[in-house]
Structure formats: C-alpha cells, structure tokens
Amino acid sequence: IFKWLYDDGLIYRAERLVNWSPDLRSVLSDAEVIHEDVEGELVSMRYGSLDDSQPHIVVATTRVETMLGDTAVAVHPDDARYAELVGTEIELPLTGRMIPIIADAHVDPEFGTGAVKVTPAHDPNDFEIGKRANLPMLTIMDETGLIQGTGTAFDGLDRFEARVAVREALREQGRIVAEKRPYLHSVGHSERSKEPIEPRLSLQWFVKVGPLAQAAGDAVRDGTVQISPPEMARRYFDWTDNMHDWCISRQLWWGHRIPVWYSPDGSQSVCLGPDEQPPDGWVQDPDVLDTWFSSALWPFATLGWPEQTADLAKFYPTTVLLTGYDILFFWVIRMMMFGMYAMDGNPSGAEPFHTIALHGMVRDKFGKKMSKSRGNGVDPLVWMDEYGSDAVRFTFARGANPGADLPVGEEIVAGSRNFCTKLWNATRFAMLNGASTDGDLPTELVGADAWIISRLNSVIAQVDALYEDFEFAKIADLLYHFAWDEVCDWYLELAKVSLADPDTAGTTRRALGEVLDGLLRLLHPFIPFVTEALWTELTGGESIVIAPWPTPDPARLDPAAEQAIEALQAVVLDLRRFRSDQGVKPSQRIPVRFTGLAGNEREIRTLLRLDEPTEQFAATASLTTAAGVRIELDLSTAVDFAAERVRLNREYAVAQKELEQTQSKLGNENLLAKAPEQVVAKLRERNAAARADIDRIAAALDALPD
RNA sequence: GGGCGCUUAGCUCAGCGGAAGAGCACUCGGUUUACACCCGAGCGGUCGCUGGUUCGAUCCCAGCAGCGCCCACCA
Numbered sequence: 077i078f079k080w081l082y083d084d085g086l087i088y089r090a091e092r093l094v095n096w097s098p099d100l101r102s103v104l105s106d107a108e109v110i111h112e113d114v115e116g117e118l119v120s121m122r123y124g125s126l127d128d129s130q131p132h133i134v135v136a137t138t139r140v141e142t143m144l145g146d147t148a149v150a151v152h153p154d155d156a157r158y159a160e161l162v163g164t165e166i167e168l169p170l171t172g173r174m175i176p177i178i179a180d181a182h183v184d185p186e187f188g189t190g191a192v193k194v195t196p197a198h199d200p201n202d203f204e205i206g207k208r209a210n211l212p213m214l215t216i217m218d219e220t221g222l223i224q225g226t227g228t229a230f231d232g233l234d235r236f237e238a239r240v241a242v243r244e245a246l247r248e249q250g251r252i253v254a255e256k257r258p259y260l261h262s263v264g265h266s267e268r269s270k271e272p273i274e275p276r277l278s279l280q281w282f283v284k285v286g287p288l289a290q291a292a293g294d295a296v297r298d299g300t301v302q303i304s305p306p307e308m309a310r311r312y313f314d315w316t317d318n319m320h321d322w323c324i325s326r327q328l329w330w331g332h333r334i335p336v337w338y339s340p341d342g343s344q345s346v347c348l349g350p351d352e353q354p355p356d357g358w359v360q361d362p363d364v365l366d367t368w369f370s371s372a373l374w375p376f377a378t379l380g381w382p383e384q385t386a387d388l389a390k391f392y393p394t395t396v397l398l399t400g401y402d403i404l405f406f407w408v409i410r411m412m413m414f415g416m417y418a419m420d421g422n423p424s425g426a427e428p429f430h431t432i433a434l435h436g437m438v439r440d441k442f443g444k445k446m447s448k449s450r451g452n453g454v455d456p457l458v459w460m461d462e463y464g465s466d467a468v469r470f471t472f473a474r475g476a477n478p479g480a481d482l483p484v485g486e487e488i489v490a491g492s493r494n495f496c497t498k499l500w501n502a503t504r505f506a507m508l509n510g511a512s513t514d515g516d517l518p519t520e521l522v523g524a525d526a527w528i529i530s531r532l533n534s535v536i537a538q539v540d541a542l543y544e545d546f547e548f549a550k551i552a553d554l555l556y557h558f559a560w561d562e563v564c565d566w567y568l569e570l571a572k573v574s575l576a577d578p579d580t581a582g583t584t585r586r587a588l589g590e591v592l593d594g595l596l597r598l599l600h601p602f603i604p605f606v607t608e609a610l611w612t613e614l615t616g617g618e619s620i621v622i623a624p625w626p627t628p629d630p631a632r633l634d635p636a637a638e639q640a641i642e643a644l645q646a647v648v649l650d651l652r653r654f655r656s657d658q659g660v661k662p663s664q665r666i667p668v669r670f671t672g673l674a675g676n677e678r679e680i681r682t683l684l685r686l687d688e689p690t691e692q693f694a695a696t697a698s699l700t701t702a703a704g705v706r707i708e709l710d711l712s713t714a715v716d717f718a719a720e721r722v723r724l725n726r727e728y729a730v731a732q733k734e735l736e737q738t739q740s741k742l743g744n745e746n747l748l749a750k751a752p753e754q755v756v757a758k759l760r761e762r763n764a765a766a767r768a769d770i771d772r773i774a775a776a777l778d779a780l781p782d
Numbered sequence: 783g784g785g786c787g788c789u790u791a792g793c794u795c796a797g798c799g800g801a802a803g804a805g806c807a808c809u810c811g812g813u814u815u816a817c818a819c820c821c822g823a824g825c826g827g828u829c830g831c832u833g834g835u836u837c838g839a840u841c842c843c844a845g846c847a848g849c850g851c852c853c854a855c856c857a
Contacts, residue, residue, distance in 0.1 A: 111853095111854085118857085135857080136857060137857060138857070139857090150857095182855090182856095183857085184856065184857085187856065187857065188857070191857095192856095192857050193857075194857095199855080199857080200855050201855045201856080201857075202855095202857085203855095204855080261856090261857090262854090262856095275855095307786070307787075308786095310785075310786065310852095311785090311786075311852065311853085314785080314852075314853060315853085318853085318854090401851095401852095405852095441793080441794065442793080442794080443794070443795090443850090445850090445851095463819095474805085475794090475795085477795080477796075479787090480787095480788095480795090481850095481851095482794095482795090483794055483795080484794095485793095485794075485806090487793095487794090487805090487806055487807085488794080488805075488806075490806090490819075491805065491806070491819090493819065494817095494819040494820090495819090496819090497817070497819050497820095498816095498817065498819080498820085500816095500817085501816045501817040501819095501820090502816065502817075503816090504816065504817090505816030505817080506816085508816075509816090549795090549796080550796080553796080553804070553805085556804095556805090557804085564816090564817085565821085568816075649823095652822060652823065653822095653823065653824090655822090655823085656810080656811065656822065656823040656824080657823080657824095659810095659811075661811075661812070661814095662811080662812060662814060662821085662822065663812075663813085663814055685814065734801075737801075738801085741800085741837090741838080744837055744838080745837080746836095746837035746838085747800090747837040747838065748837085749837075750836090750837055750838090751800070751837070751838080752800085754800095755800050755838095756800095758800080758801090759800080759801090762801070
C-alpha cells in the first residue's frame with residue numbers, strides 16, 4: 077500500500093518542521109503530542125543597540141535559548157511603531173549576527189511589544205513566517221536536544237540548561253527588560269515519554285491526507301458509515317476536515333520499514349513493492365513506519381489482502397467496529413482512509429465497516445481517570461484472580477453505556493462475582509432437581525411455568541432490541557434482574573412446589589431446563605466461562621459457543637399467566653411485610669384463612685409457611701390486599717396493633733397523596749381537553765385505585781382495637 | 783480561544799414531557815433442605831440555580847454556577 081500511495085503522489089518526503097522527541101530521538105505525529113499547561117517564564121529582551129537613540133527592539137519569548145537560532149524579527153505590517161524599522165537589519169545579541177526586521181500579518185500587534193523573534197527551525201509559526209519571507213532556517217539543536225552549531229559558548233548545553241544560561245548572559249548585557257514568572261502557557265509533550273517535544277526541522281516521510289480524509293469524512297457524512305452514539309460524529313469530522321499531513325516515518329528500531337531504497341551516492345531513490353528487488357548496492361531507508369500506519373492495515377491485511385481471498389470477500393466490509401472513543405483518531409480514521417483506498421486503489425473505495433460503535437473509558441470507582449500520578453490504576457489480573465474473569469467481564473458489560481465512561485471499583489466486581497455464584501448455585505440446584513432440555517417443551521403450560529416461559533421470551537426480545545443500540549449496560553441490567561429477581565427469587569421457589577407434586581414435576585423440570593438454557597445463552601457473551609460449564613452440563617450440548625442465539629417466540633407470551641403470578645406476588649408481599657412489621661419470625665408457621673383468592677393457594681402457603689385453618693381457628697388479625705383478597709391470621713402471640721397502625725397510616729398517607737394528585741389533574745379542564753386519551757384514562761384508573769385504597773385502609777384502621 | 787458533554791438517594795450511575803429507579807452502602811429480622819458471595823422487610827431524593835414554553839417539566843428552551851473531555855501555532 078505504501079507503494080500505491082507513493083506512486084499516486086499521496087506519500088512524499090520533505091524537509092518539514094516536525095514534533096521531535098529528544099528522549100526517543102524520533103519524530104511524533106500530531107496525534108501523539110498532548111498539550112499541557114505548564115508554568116514557564118515569559119522573558120522580554122532587547123535586540124539591537126543598547127543605546128536608546130540607536131535602532132533596537134524588544135521581543136518576548138518563553139524559550140530564551142531559541143534566540144540563538146533567530147533569523148528575523150517580525151512585526152505587523154500596519155504597526156506604525158515599527159514602520160521605519162521594517163526592512164532594516166539589527167544585531168542579534170550573543171551571536172553578532174545581523175537579522176532583518178520583517179513584516180508579517182501573523183503577528184498580533186496587541187501582544188507584548190508587538191514584535192516577535194522568528195526562529196524558523198524551532199517553532200511552527202516561525203517556520204511559516206520563515207517560508208513566507210524566505211528566511212534561512214537555522215537548526216541550533218541536535219537530535220538529543222543539545223545546543224549545537226551556533227558557534228557560541230552555549231554549544232553542548234542541554235536545551236533547558238541553555239535557557240537559563242542564555243537568559244543570564246543577556247542579563248549581564250542589560251538586555252533583559254522584563255520577566256514574567258510563573259507564566260502559564262501550553263506546551264506540547266510526548267504522549268509516551270512525557271517530555272516536552274521540540275519542533276525540529278528534518279527530512280521525513282508524509283502521507284498527503286487531504287483526499288483520503290475527505291473520502292473518509294464523506295463516508296460518514298452520507299450515511300454509508302454510521303457512528304454510534306451520533307454525538308461522536310462531530311469529533312470525527314473535526315479530524316477528517318482539518319487533518320494535517322501525517323508524518324509517518326519513525327526513527328525507531330521496530331516496525332515496518334519504509335520500502336524505499338537509495339543509490340550508493342544517495343542521488344537516486346526507488347520505492348519497491350513486496351516482490352521487487354533493489355539494485356545491487358542500494359540501501360534501504362533506515363526509518364520505520366508509524367505504528368498507526370501499520371495498524372490501519374488491520375481490516376484488510378488480516379484477511380489476506382492484497383490477494384482476493386475468500387476471507388476478504390466474506391468479512392470485508394465487516395458490520396461493526398466496536399472500540400473506545402479515545403482511539404477514534406488514532407486508529408479508526410486511519411483504518412477508514414487506508415481501507416477505502418486499499419480496496420479500489422483510490423480514496424473512495426469500500427469502507428472497512430458500516431458502523432462504528434464507541435464505548436467509554438474505564439475509570440476508577442469515583443469516576444476519575446486512572447493515571448500513574450493519581451495512583452488509582454487497577455490491575456485487572458488481580459481482580460480476575462480474586463473474583464474470576466467472568467466477574468470482571470460482567471462488570472465492564474454492566475458499566476458500558478454508549479459513549480459514556482465507566483467507573484469500576486472492587487465492590488462492583490464483587491457484586492458481579494456474587495451474580496456468577498448465584499447463577500451457578502441456581503443452575504446446580506435446578507439440575508439436581510432434574511431440570512432438563514430433553515424433548516419438546518409442552519405447548520400448554522400452566523402456572524409459574526407458563527409465566528416464566530412468557531417472561532423469558534419477552535426478555536429475549538428486549539435483549540435483541542437493546543443490542544441494536546449497543547446498550548450493553550442495559551442488557552446486563554435486564555438479565556441480572558431477570559435471573560436474580562424472577563428466575564431465582566420467584567420461579568425457583570414456586571418450582572419447588574410443583575416439583576414436589578408428581579403430576580406437575582415433569583413439566584416443571586422441562587420448563588426449568590428451558591428457562592435456564594435460554595438465560596445461559598443470553599448471558600454467555602458477558603459471562604463466558606460459567607455459562608459454558610453450566611450449559612454443557614445442563615443440555616449435554618457440545619459448547620454454548622456454537623449454540624444458536626435464542627429467538628423470541630410470540631406464541632409463548634402469556635399475559636394471563638403473568639397476571640396470575642403478579643397477583644400471587646402481591647399477596648405474598650403483603651403478608652411478608654405484615655409479618656415483618658409484626659416481628660413474626662419467618663420460620664413460625666401461622667394458620668391463615670384466605671377469602672377471594674383467585675388461585676395459587678398451595679404455592680402461597682408453601683412460600684410463606686402458612687397452615688390451613690383448623691377447627692380452633694380464631695383470627696386475631698386480618699388484612700385486605702389492594703386486589704381485594706381478605707387474609708385472616710391466627711397469631712399465637714398478641715398482635716402489635718401499634719405497629720400495624722403505623723404501617724396503615726403510612727399507607728394511608730401515600731394513597732391520600734395519590735388521590736389528591738390525580739384529583740387535581742382530573743379537575744383541570746385544560747388537561748382533559750388537551751392531554752391524550754390514554755393519559756386521562758390512566759389518571760382515572762389511578763384515581764379510582766387510590767379511592768379504593770383509602771376506603772380499604774380506613775376500614776382496616778377502624779377495625780383495629782384502640 | 784472554539785466545540786461537546788455532565789450536574790438525579792451517602793457513593794457510582796440509569797431514566798429525559800404525563801405516578802422518582804438500580805447496584806453498592808445503611809437500618810431491622812432470619813439455623814425456611816441451591817446459595818450468608820444468601821433470604822426477607824425497610825430507610826433514603828424541593829432530580830445544580832434562575833427564568834421561560836406547556837394543561838402538565840427531572841425531562842424541552844434560555845441564562846447562570848460548578849465539573850469533565852476533545853480540538854487549537856497566541857510569541
């Protein structure tokens with residue numbers, strides 16, 4: 077691809093000002109430079125004569141040492157103060173060199189003295205000015221950051237030592253007219269080695285990104301490639317629309333080498349493809365390619381490109397690229413540019429993927445960025461040792477809201493571990509009780525079996541919909557609650573009842589197998605190892621990895637069964653709360669009589685350890701559920717009426733508030749006129765329910781002895 | 783200097799026009815034959831502030847105040 081780009085004029089070699097890392101002794105791309113505010117100094121110094129009557133000019137800089145490489149002083153063309161000086165020459169202190177005073181529109185007359193020293197070889201702005209004015213470009217530093225070649229006493233000094241030394245030398249001459257310290261300003265640092273980068277003039281290889289970036293941007297603009305979440309597209313365009321040419325050569329010892337050879341005398345060069353041989357005696361360019369150049373080849377090089385392989389045909393373009401938003405510029409855009417170019421040999425070939433889904437960055441449990449200086453980084457391997465790799469993976473899934481960062485903490489991982497354990501225990505228990513996936517699930521299910529199978533199919537459909545939007549956190553949450561709250565807390569408890577009955581045990585074993593089979597497959601992407609172990613044992617299948625993804629069966633949805641279980645839950649919840657309020661131990665068996673129960677009495681009695689009323693039954697307490705079920709209890713101990721009164725009053729207040737709220741809304745004619753019918757209907761329903769609640773609770777309060 | 787985003791229970795986060803939610807933490811109870819990495823019952827929020835739009839605003843709009851991120855060549 078290098079050769080293609082080269083032959084198309086999209087790769088060229090040029091002497092440019094580049095980001096140089098003296099530590100790495102290599103060039104860096106713009107993307108590898110991070111700007112940070114640092115406390116430096118702003119020193120104003122006087123060039124030219126020290127005699128006020130003679131020509132002189134004051135310039136300011138944060139990098140005094142670069143004055144050794146100055147080749148001009150620039151002022152704004154319209155600046156009257158310096159109009160006379162423009163075109164003249166002035167002496168550069170310490171060097172004795174004469175440098176011109178030039179006019180350049182880049183200079184801001186409002187800043188400082190309105191005069192700028194120009195160091196074309198060591199500052200990007202100055203480089204541009206220098207090009208415009210045809211100034212000499214004097215390199216005064218070697219590749220390790222030492223001052224070199226100035227012919228002054230400062231040669232050999234480190235750039236930071238020189239900054240001080242030059243400043244003091246100027247001070248001795250009385251040329252320092254002002255100093256501002258600390259002076260907060262932004263300085264580019266190497267992302268990897270952290271030291272300040274040095275703009276440096278050198279001969280490097282560049283990719284001319286204009287046409288490539290344009291095509292990559294258009295692919296997203298015209299909807300061929302979608303970015304999720306869509307807000308992130310703006311950042312993508314920021315980049316594609318403003319990308320500078322990309323410096324791709326690196327002076328490192330590892331990486332793909334630049335496929336260019338030079339003749340022995342250096343006068344000729346040739347770019348060769350993989351199968352071509354250089355002439356005898358020619359030597360290859362010692363530089364290697366930027367790692368992102370190589371990484372950009374990933375979507376097609378891994379599939380056998382440039383051969384037209386079956387893999388390439390099948391998997392290129394792929395559907396979704398899932399990655400972190402921090403890598404959008406580094407990797408994603410470059411894959412787009414090279415992928416499109418590689419396919420057709422022109423910038424607008426086939427895109428490597430159709431959807432770019434971006435997730436956030438992992439942060440610490442307080443939502444802070446992990447960093448060495450903060451010391452809040454974590455080693456996932458340590459967590460994996462302690463809590464299991466499934467727990468760590470599930471934690472990341474639980475936190476993965478699209479485009480948002482995800483905080484992780486040990487407590488959350490522990491919670492995920494608990495969930496894995498719960499899943500393990502529940503499935504083991506079910507298998508111990510004969511849970512099975514053998515044979516067809518009976519079409520006619522009843523009771524809890526019908527309910528949980530209905531719920532399973534509804535959950536499958538919800539999960540599928542959430543996957544469409546890359547809502548991993550919501551999928552994890554949905555499955556967490558379905559598994560824990562519904563399957564474990566309710567269904568397994570209810571199944572115990574029907575498993576104890578030979579008439580229903582067989583069907584329930586099959587239903588149990590069905591729901592666990594589905595649940596494990598749904599959870600497998602998030603909890604791979606535990607689900608694999610459980611599933612293969614439950615089903616006897618080869619591997620859950622190759623098991624088909626569950627599909628929702630609308631015929632299994634059973635609103636009546638769901639309603640029946642909800643009614644059961646309401647009764648159980650009411651009784652549990654009553655018992656807890658009354659301080660009655662869960663283990664204590666109580667004789668209870670129900671009136672108006674629609675069904676599931678056996679299940680309710682088992683769940684709550686309630687006895688049938690005997691002949692001596694004498695109700696000492698009673699309550700009525702919102703659904704109108706009357707429950708009479710024969711408590712052996714005295715009833716704590718005060719506690720019951722407190723509870724009823726609390727409920728009364730809630731119902732009262734609900735009544736007032738709905739009443740006032742329903743009394744609003746504007747609302748009745750403008751609100752959608754469903755909203756009004758719902759308000760009426762709530763209003764009626766609140767009214768019924770109040771009556772019921774008031775009656776219960778009245779019935780309490782004083 | 784531009785742009786984007788965030789501000790909801792003690793903590794971390796969902797919800798984004800018609801009844802305030804989850805996990806963790808906290809309180810109380812528990813030798814219920816899967817699980818104490820558990821079970822059951824609770825407590826906890828004028829949804830950053832000020833205006834506006836609307837019959838109705840945590841949700842939409844404007845301003846303000848704090849955070850955070852990205853981009854940018856102010857010597």
